[in-house]
Amino acid sequence: MVGSVKMIGVVGGGQMGSGIAQLAAMYGFDVCLLDLNSQALSTASSSISSSINRLVSKSHISQATASDAFKRLRFTTNLNDLSVADFVIEAVVESEVVKKTLFVQLDKIAKTSAILASNTSSISITRLASSTTRPQQVIGMHFMNPPPVMKLIEIVRGADTSDETFAATKALSQRLGKTVITSQDYSGFIVNRILMPMINEAFYALYTHVATKEDIDTGMKLGTNHPMGPLELADFIGLDVCLSIMKVLHAGLGENKYAPCPLLVQYVDAGRLGKKRGIGVYDYSKEPRSIKS
Numbered sequence: 001m002v003g004s005v006k007m008i009g010v011v012g013g014g015q016m017g018s019g020i021a022q023l024a025a026m027y028g029f030d031v032c033l034l035d036l037n038s039q040a041l042s043t044a045s046s047s048i049s050s051s052i053n054r055l056v057s058k059s060h061i062s063q064a065t066a067s068d069a070f071k072r073l074r075f076t077t078n079l080n081d082l083s084v085a086d087f088v089i090e091a092v093v094e095s096e097v098v099k100k101t102l103f104v105q106l107d108k109i110a111k112t113s114a115i116l117a118s119n120t121s122s123i124s125i126t127r128l129a130s131s132t133t134r135p136q137q138v139i140g141m142h143f144m145n146p147p148p149v150m151k152l153i154e155i156v157r158g159a160d161t162s163d164e165t166f167a168a169t170k171a172l173s174q175r176l177g178k179t180v181i182t183s184q185d186y187s188g189f190i191v192n193r194i195l196m197p198m199i200n201e202a203f204y205a206l207y208t209h210v211a212t213k214e215d216i217d218t219g220m221k222l223g224t225n226h227p228m229g230p231l232e233l234a235d236f237i238g239l240d241v242c243l244s245i246m247k248v249l250h251a252g253l254g255e256n257k258y259a260p261c262p263l264l265v266q267y268v269d270a271g272r273l274g275k276k277r278g279i280g281v282y283d284y285s286k287e288p289r290s291i292k293s
């Protein structure tokens, strides 16, 4: 099936959707990127062009490859434009209600042969699939952030995902230059099941005054060889995304150890969502990065 994938629809033009669209266009696919919000699309368009231009200036790709990638990209706010896509990847906000509503709509307009993939970090693929009439063609395709750079895709099989859908998604992931790991459909899958409790624990360490944010991050960077500390990584992912995933882990796995840290909740309530908002645990409004108390 994957050999016949020519056009990929990407839904949600935020940090993940724009990165997935860029990646797919650079690997030769026609891409249609949809967002409800036209402002999000113009932000996506400029972030894709600065990212691609950066790759050209560092000689990672040629000017010709960059121009070809731009030509393959379309931006739209009209869902019907995805009716010609062979494969659809959704990367809208991490909300089960929003994603389910979208899957109902996609199921109605997408080609009957199209696979519907979700980039969800933690929401049950089985439940998303059950809102469609084609659960065998629904699958989790969890890219890491940023998608053009990170080498991994975590594929998540829902209860009804067919072997054919799995094989096509794996082949597509490999055509996008990624290594694949496979997870069963349990809260948090593999990566976030392990990563998010660590980030949440870092918030608890900060909340209970064990140490400063800088020492928590330095401790994990130099003490465990992580490229980023957990608090700066949380800012990079988005604190709202981290909180949503912790809530899914808490509800799905039912243990108190997954309860979101009150400090994480408070930051999200205050709109301190991380790097995308200019402030999270750290303040990004000034250069070099400084701390807002």
Ligand code: NAI
Pocket (backbone or CB within 6 Å): 011, 012, 013, 014, 015, 016, 017, 034, 035, 036, 037, 040, 091, 092, 093, 094, 095, 098, 102, 119, 120, 121, 122, 142, 143, 144, 145, 236, 237, 238, 241
């Ligand atoms: P984001 O907040 O940057 O972007 C979400 C976009 O979805 C926004 O532009 C919004 O306008 C759009 N949107 C919302 N509802 C929509 C709808 N019904 N139709 C079309 N567009 C809609 O979020 P981000 O960080 O890109 O995350 C998106 C998804 O990717 C989430 O499921 C998240 O859990 C997952 N993810 C996030 C990672 C991260 O590091 N931020 C890593 C891996 C997965």
